Amino acid sequence: MSGCACSEHAVPPALERVEVVANDRVASGVGLVVLHAPRTAETVRSGQFVHVRLAHGTSFILRRPFSVHRVRGERIEILYQVLGTGTRTLAEREAGDEMDLIGPLGHGWEIPPGIAHALLVAGGLGVAPLGMLAEELAARGVAVTVATGAPNKERLLVRDLFEGVARRVEIATDDGSCGTRGFVTGVCENLLADEALDVVYTCGPESMQRIVAAQAAGAGVPCQVSLERLMACGIGACLSCVVRTSQGLKRACVDGPVFDAAVVLWDLTEIPAKQ
Amino acid sequence: MSGCACSEHAVPPALERVEVVANDRVASGVGLVVLHAPRTAETVRSGQFVHVRLAHGTSFILRRPFSVHRVRGERIEILYQVLGTGTRTLAEREAGDEMDLIGPLGHGWEIPPGIAHALLVAGGLGVAPLGMLAEELAARGVAVTVATGAPNKERLLVRDLFEGVARRVEIATDDGSCGTRGFVTGVCENLLADEALDVVYTCGPESMQRIVAAQAAGAGVPCQVSLERLMACGIGACLSCVVRTSQGLKRACVDGPVFDAAVVLWDLTEIPAKQ
Amino acid sequence: MSGRVSHTVDMSVKLGELTLRTPVLTASGTFASGREFADFIDLERLGAVVTKGVSLEPWEGSPSPRIAETPSGMLNSIGLQNPGVEAFCEDDLAWLSSVDVPVIVNVSGHTVLEYVSVIERLEVEPRVDAYEINISCPNVDSGGMAFGTACTPAEEVTRACRAATSRPLIVKLSPNVTDIAEIARAVVASGADGVSLINTLLGMAIDIRTFRPKLARIVGGLSGPAIKPVALRMVWQVAGAVDVPVIGMGGITDTEDAVEFMLAGATAISVGTANFVDPTTVMRVTDGLAEFCRTRSIARVSNLTGAMRT
Amino acid sequence: MSGRVSHTVDMSVKLGELTLRTPVLTASGTFASGREFADFIDLERLGAVVTKGVSLEPWEGSPSPRIAETPSGMLNSIGLQNPGVEAFCEDDLAWLSSVDVPVIVNVSGHTVLEYVSVIERLEVEPRVDAYEINISCPNVDSGGMAFGTACTPAEEVTRACRAATSRPLIVKLSPNVTDIAEIARAVVASGADGVSLINTLLGMAIDIRTFRPKLARIVGGLSGPAIKPVALRMVWQVAGAVDVPVIGMGGITDTEDAVEFMLAGATAISVGTANFVDPTTVMRVTDGLAEFCRTRSIARVSNLTGAMRT
Numbered sequence A, B: 001m002s003g004c005a006c007s008e009h010a011v012p013p014a015l016e017r018v019e020v021v022a023n024d025r026v027a028s029g030v031g032l033v034v035l036h037a038p039r040t041a042e043t044v045r046s047g048q049f050v051h052v053r054l055a056h057g058t059s060f061i062l063r064r065p066f067s068v069h070r071v072r073g074e075r076i077e078i079l080y081q082v083l084g085t086g087t088r089t090l091a092e093r094e095a096g097d098e099m100d101l102i103g104p105l106g107h108g109w110e111i112p113p114g115i116a117h118a119l120l121v122a123g124g125l126g127v128a129p130l131g132m133l134a135e136e137l138a139a140r141g142v143a144v145t146v147a148t149g150a151p152n153k154e155r156l157l158v159r160d161l162f163e164g165v166a167r168r169v170e171i172a173t174d175d176g177s178c179g180t181r182g183f184v185t186g187v188c189e190n191l192l193a194d195e196a197l198d199v200v201y202t203c204g205p206e207s208m209q210r211i212v213a214a215q216a217a218g219a220g221v222p223c224q225v226s227l228e229r230l231m232a233c234g235i236g237a238c239l240s241c242v243v244r245t246s247q248g249l250k251r252a253c254v255d256g257p258v259f260d261a262a263v264v265l266w267d268l269t270e271i272p273a274k275q
Numbered sequence C, D: 001m002s003g004r005v006s007h008t009v010d011m012s013v014k015l016g017e018l019t020l021r022t023p024v025l026t027a028s029g030t031f032a033s034g035r036e037f038a039d040f041i042d043l044e045r046l047g048a049v050v051t052k053g054v055s056l057e058p059w060e061g062s063p064s065p066r067i068a069e070t071p072s073g074m075l076n077s078i079g080l081q082n083p084g085v086e087a088f089c090e091d092d093l094a095w096l097s098s099v100d101v102p103v104i105v106n107v108s109g110h111t112v113l114e115y116v117s118v119i120e121r122l123e124v125e126p127r128v129d130a131y132e133i134n135i136s137c138p139n140v141d142s143g144g145m146a147f148g149t150a151c152t153p154a155e156e157v158t159r160a161c162r163a164a165t166s167r168p169l170i171v172k173l174s175p176n177v178t179d180i181a182e183i184a185r186a187v188v189a190s191g192a193d194g195v196s197l198i199n200t201l202l203g204m205a206i207d208i209r210t211f212r213p214k215l216a217r218i219v220g221g222l223s224g225p226a227i228k229p230v231a232l233r234m235v236w237q238v239a240g241a242v243d244v245p246v247i248g249m250g251g252i253t254d255t256e257d258a259v260e261f262m263l264a265g266a267t268a269i270s271v272g273t274a275n276f277v278d279p280t281t282v283m284r285v286t287d288g289l290a291e292f293c294r295t296r297s298i299a300r301v302s303n304l305t306g307a308m309r310t
């Protein structure tokens, strides 16, 4: 996050050759890949991402950005949704396969000193960068409340992780097959009214984040959002990933992906949803 | 071969989905892949080839032509040299992998009725389309003499197959590590003088085939050559593979790859050697 | 196929007077006259067969090597090798007489007169449904692309061909120009009933082992998926510039590609290089287009033409 | 590295007056001013850093989405977003002052006057070694490519820039033209000390789910391996047409690609899109070129320039 305290401690990114340790389907169209990536595992901060080269040759050339979902020793975990060429290739990778990534990248979540209670609001795959954050907050003694949404029970993700570290987990499904029927923004609204919160962290579809940001602003709680943009370089050189803010155009890859919701000028640049 | 009797029996090519049964390194830079390809196995004739799709996606798009080396039941064998992108990909394929091919393609070797003794002259990978031929000739009671050459003993290919079916096998290596020291054309010259031959079949570098053709012509023995050209379609539609003959331009993929040496107008269109 | 929607899609498209069963054609020079593909597909399900280029006299074409593979594409310098219009009528058209599919003959020439002479010979053949005038071949020394890279020669060829026939006349445009829309307007003003694009982009490759060009003719035409973005842009520009049907091509490999070209403004599309990769491509794309429309309740495939929203 | 040959290769090349340590440069707009790559490579081993395009005032660039992936390539419509020449001098040039590498500043403008004004501001900066005049950006509405697709405007910009500086002046050419050699001759006659090519090919992609163009600006520039054959052909044509050094680029990803461009006539080469794929590409290519020469006993890398045998 531009100008935030954490940037001072950020470690420069490096090209790291990594090995697939495991790669499993965890929900319909969603996989979890575990990578042996000691340098990234040691240096990554919650909310940062890695830029992964999924194929050699020239069939598709660009890397793909993925949040680091969790760290376990020398391993990092990536939670991914199978959408197109790149993520299809990722789903085919098996234990022992090698690939390379650039990381850790971007400014992650900011944990303001002295906070007592944080709300994490996730929509769908938005849970990915919130996993590490939930663990880190809990480890620091910050009370964590989670609101997480999915189309249905089968596509609800990482519930166990959240239930392991959070004080309260509220679930919303479109069809009501688990938790409240409806969108996660409804749950969020209630929690903002219910709980004494110091900060809101959110990730998910941009339209959802925008609503959460407005709700938080309405409740007077600071909010951090994590925005996706199409990325070529991932390291700040190409300007493909810009986000409009009240401080001018910012690069999602180095100035974000996490931004203070208060500075974001929401527009229609969201990546069209695939499904 | 244009206008030869065998064409009447040729079966139209088809797109066949095949499975890798085994894929092993058989010499330095050379592999043998066994494919479960029932239709091709049943219909292919010696000297014909298959056009294999080694990759999906668009990194490299063209198929690769390979001679059918041997047939065993529902399986075909391809002997291949690792040279570039395509053959490197082929070398990585493992048992169980699927791919598709178009085949059988081209006019293969012609076995004139009533012949008693055939000479097969192979240079390097030129052994590939001669394997099936040697077996077929032997099965028909034709005496087979083989002259085969390689840079050295380690790179000598399919000696066992030839020794199993041929009456006489003469070997030439550039460094003399096996058989005569020198080129296979030297051995061929001697055999043409030594033996009463009805036909010469040759495959290998075009410069070598050209010499063998001249030697055979000098000895008054009919000679068939198998020519390589860069091929896009493999089925006669694109005209990328033309061979100059006294009967005009012919397509190596459908009018060849086997041609009567007497009609070939040798020129400098040979594919430059990689090694 | 989705089980929920069952209405059939009207796959026909109109190329001027000509009504085609489907918008899926073959790109000239990549499909011969169809015979070689009859082992793999049902030719009668095509919108039309566009034949290889035909000239007045037999052409030898270029020396070998004639192709080279490049990232997501290939270069070719076949050089319009063909047996001449007479042999074409005797062999290819005769063979096609037993196949129920429209035939568009791709016409080549070194001079305006040669184009006209080829058309004159073909006028007596009932099996010909339309002409595609190739003013964009990068692989012949005179004629070919030279006609397609400036307005005046393009107009001259078109006018002369127009005078020689009342059959539908499609002019095939070269992408190797600064302003393809300008050339398109010029040929339409000169009597073209439609335009097709793109022909290949002029390219080159060098063998770093031998220091020689990979093609004997040094330069050749780039085709395949690599050129798709350029082709699509040009189809969009041309469709916005002229009022005649546009046949779009350049790297079409699957249904998605075909849809993109139609959305950009193509009335019909041609499959070229992909025929070499998968000889059943045209059937896959035909079925895919129908399915694409069906699942979106689009009644007519022609509704896709120019439907891009900006 | 082969153990048998141990002589060192002279990797320096001359771009007019400028002697570069190696022929490997960065392509404008793909490397910012090098800072972001300092974590991955040793900038001082580069032939030169070619900066992103700089204009007089800050430019906002194009709306998002600004990129789209295509077969073996990508489209971009960044639209020359940059903070203007003043901020460029304060930030980028200041940062570069501690790095020992030649700096070539890529100059953009909407008008001839704007190009000149940018140069005038940069003339007082000692850290600038040469200018690359971008008359070929497809992503701005006025200026940019419009200057690069006809001789007269290309000549005007070049003459005006020439008058403003005695530093080496390189003009970056657009591939979206009928005859790039003609434009090259025109800019050299107007005072260019060198030419660089190619900029991106104008292309387009459509999202078939939304029926919308994938780029907010509809069209954008195609780069990456897909365009290599076209770029190589143009470098060969231009190298044969002018007597000044040619900087070749377009899809260079590895040593083989770089060798091809030099054989075709390039004195130096630039790596663009490949920097995104592998940020160490320039180092790989630098080492690879030295090794290529070493194993072939080629004493000077510059001997490769134009060494294609036809």
Ligand SMILES: Cc1cc2nc3c(=O)[nH]c(=O)nc-3n(C[C@H](O)[C@H](O)[C@H](O)COP(=O)(O)OP(=O)(O)OC[C@H]3O[C@@H](n4cnc5c(N)ncnc54)[C@H](O)[C@@H]3O)c2cc1C
Binding pocket: A049, A062, A063, A064, A065, A066, A067, A068, A078, A079, A080, A081, A082, A083, A084, A085, A086, A087, A088, A125, A128, A129, A227, A228, A229, A230, A231, A257, A271, D069
């Ligand atoms: C900072 C960041 C973190 C992300 N973290 C995750 C994560 O943890 N888990 C996860 O599943 N996804 C994540 N994404 C989205 C993920 O990058 C895309 O889903 C993925 O790139 C799609 O690739 P594809 O080849 O399958 O799709 P295709 O559509 O075939 O890709 C084509 C191009 O579009 C780009 N693209 C497509 N969708 C997106 C998208 N939503 N965001 C960015 N680029 C896109 C691709 O990178 C590629 O360049 C993240 C994106 C960003 C920017």
Ligand SMILES: Cc1cc2nc3c(=O)[nH]c(=O)nc-3n(C[C@H](O)[C@H](O)[C@H](O)COP(=O)(O)OP(=O)(O)OC[C@H]3O[C@@H](n4cnc5c(N)ncnc54)[C@H](O)[C@@H]3O)c2cc1C
Binding pocket: B049, B062, B063, B064, B065, B066, B067, B068, B078, B079, B080, B081, B082, B083, B084, B085, B086, B087, B088, B125, B128, B129, B227, B228, B229, B230, B231, B257, B271, C069
């Ligand atoms: C009829 C026929 C039968 C063949 N049989 C065999 C065989 O049994 N075993 C074997 O090892 N090789 C055989 N070859 C050669 C084989 O096709 C090439 O070695 C292979 O295509 C190289 O592909 P690559 O991707 O590894 O090389 P690359 O050089 O990367 O390929 C680039 C392009 O050049 C073509 N190409 C390169 N070398 C050749 C060549 N020598 N002949 C034809 N095309 C080439 C490729 O097909 C491709 O289109 C045969 C060729 C022909 C025409």
Ligand SMILES: Cc1cc2nc3c(=O)[nH]c(=O)nc-3n(C[C@H](O)[C@H](O)[C@H](O)COP(=O)(O)O)c2cc1C
Binding pocket: B238, C027, C028, C029, C030, C052, C053, C076, C078, C080, C106, C134, C137, C172, C198, C199, C200, C222, C223, C224, C225, C227, C249, C250, C251, C252, C270, C271, C272, C273, C274
């Ligand atoms: C091998 C080959 C031969 C071609 N011959 C012709 C031709 O004779 N006449 C013509 O107008 N276009 C010819 N073309 C161009 C194609 O018809 C088509 O315009 C071009 O290849 C782009 O489409 P694609 O990318 O789908 O191949 C040829 C293309 C190839 C690859």
Ligand SMILES: Cc1cc2nc3c(=O)[nH]c(=O)nc-3n(C[C@H](O)[C@H](O)[C@H](O)COP(=O)(O)O)c2cc1C
Binding pocket: A238, D027, D028, D029, D030, D052, D053, D076, D078, D080, D106, D134, D137, D172, D197, D198, D199, D200, D222, D223, D224, D225, D227, D249, D250, D251, D252, D270, D271, D272, D273, D274
């Ligand atoms: C994201 C991006 C931004 C670019 N910006 C510029 C620019 O500012 N000025 C310029 O002259 N060229 C610019 N280019 C063109 C490149 O410098 C180069 O000419 C082109 O991309 C071809 O090389 P490549 O295929 O190696 O990328 C840009 C290219 C890309 C991909």
Ligand code: FES
Binding pocket: A230, A231, A232, A233, A234, A235, A236, A237, A238, A239, A240, A241, A242, A251, A252, A253, A254
């Ligand atoms: S992805 Fe290149 S600047 Fe952000």
Ligand code: FES
Binding pocket: B230, B231, B232, B233, B234, B235, B236, B237, B238, B239, B240, B241, B242, B251, B252, B253, B254
């Ligand atoms: S490879 Fe196409 S005609 Fe022979």
